[in-house]
Amino acid sequence: MTRIFETDLRDGPSTRAIHAGQRPDAVSGAIMTPLYLTSTYVHEEFGVHRGYEYARGKNPTREALERNVAALEGATHGFAFGSGMGCLTSLMMLFRSGDHVIVGENVYGGTYRLFDKLLRQFGLTFTYVDTRDPQRIADAVTAQTRAVMLETPTNPLMRLTDLAAAADIARRAGALTIVDNTFATPIFQRPLELGADIVWHSTTKYINGHSDMIGGLAVVLEDELADRLQFILNAAGAVPGPFDAWLALRGTKTLPLRMKQHDLNGRAVGAWLLERLGEDRVIYPGLAHHPHHELAKKQMSGFGGMMTLDLKTIDNARKFLERVRVFSLAESLGGVESLTNHPFSMTHGSVPADIKIAMGLNDGMVRLSCGIEDAEDLIADLDGALEGI
Known part of the structure; x- marks a missing residue:
């Protein structure tokens, strides 16, 4: 009997949650993804390895979580981080001094703190607008705008943004649309299907669901954007340990x-x-x-x-x-x-x-x-x- 553990977008969300991105352990057949508690990997010979060199760059337990959440979001690439804020900080490394980001005025307070108290010091500029009205997003666009950062529903005022309209405005401005999907989860909202470029989560919250780990995760569709994020993940190193990744992966199953x-x-x-x-x-x-x-x-x-x-x-x-x-x-x-x-x-x-x-x-x-x-x-x-x- 052949069993398929890799899933595609034709599968329902429950099937993807349980199986996507995971295979039985090659050594034992264990159905649960093993904890790969290692910092490094042995090369088969000089210049030859199995795709893993150092655990900051890749870890098989973490990869299973990344593939799983990416499948749930309808994405092709996932990147796990040590916290939601570590994830957002890494995403902001896509930009450089002088770049302008439009932000929903009612984003999580930690997002505001990161942008206002830390990232402004490095030359990024931020404009906070009420994104309930797409026209306010359009009015805030400048020649330096590189991203529109959205949260919907917002924390804590539960305001919604029309994602398709916002993504269209960002696309015409040559900017990325980045959506915090923590509240809705991919079960209730799929921002990539509405035009978003990057979707991210605090996996500490619903993805894990059991209040026993800290983590963050971002997903994308474009290969070029994925390459940039993989470089940032490895270079900046805000990655989760394998046990936190395993706990989050356990959470996605339910x-x-x-x-x-x-x-x-x-x-x-x-x-x-x-x-x-x-x-x-x-x-x-x-x-x-x-x-x-x-x-x-x-x-x-x-x-x-x-x-x-x-x-x-x-x-x-x-x-x-x-x-x-x-x-x-x-x-x-x-x-x-x-x-x-x-x-x-x-x-x-x-x-x-x-x-x-x-x-x-x-x-x-x-x-x-x-x-x-x-x-x-x-x-x-x-x-x-x-x-x-």
Whole structure:
């Protein structure tokens, strides 16, 4: 009997998640990708090796993860990094002093910190715009624009960008479209199919899904761009260890199943919160009142488990965060367990207060990452936390 462990784009996402990029171990037949705990590789003879020379450049465990996520995204090349920020820093090495990047104003606070506090010192320039309106992206283009950096849905205001429209603007300007797909995952959104050039993830989040590793990963379609990223990966060396790659690869096998439950819980919690708090306090693309609900239905196949509540005051936010029991107050998101945090002081703590307020982020907001627990227990926990608010 012949079994096929390499998959193609005709396979469904669950089949790709389990099999893509992996083969049974050649020595033992082990179905799980082995941990290749090695720093170097023996050459068969002078000038002859098996494609591996030094583990910073390539590691078979890491390669399996890279191929797997690339297949899920519909890409041809994948590159794993030691963290999401390590991934983004490496992507920015594609550019040089004087280059201009257009950035969504509501990107993750760590992205803003990297760009504003570090990369500006090396001569890169950044313009932050509300990418909900494609015209604002077009208006920000200059002769030096080399990339449009997007996050959709955004963290934590859950704003959406029309990826096809944005990619068209970038293409006409000769710029790359780079999309952070961490919130939606390739299960619910495929930016490459909408015109993006690079898609990247914090694999710490949904890709891994179990809150037990740190990592990042970028995927591309073009061979020339892939060659440049492989050079950066090897030269800069922000790579993950094989065990972190193995943990993320284990996570991808259940990603489609987990995302279905995150989505079911997100819809149930969102509907309950809408009735409990009203439209002006619940920000979730899966609700009909969300201004980009129709766009979400068009370019996403699910809404996921991320949402933000506007409790109006920091006192209300503090009461809520001190009362939750099933939801845990913590950084991060996308694990099987439900988490909540205070974006104003946590994820966006490094963003100046006036900029946060200008973009619509206030200190009464709390972000929810709905895990895969029983929806009834999540709702009961929120009901108790919201009592009197």
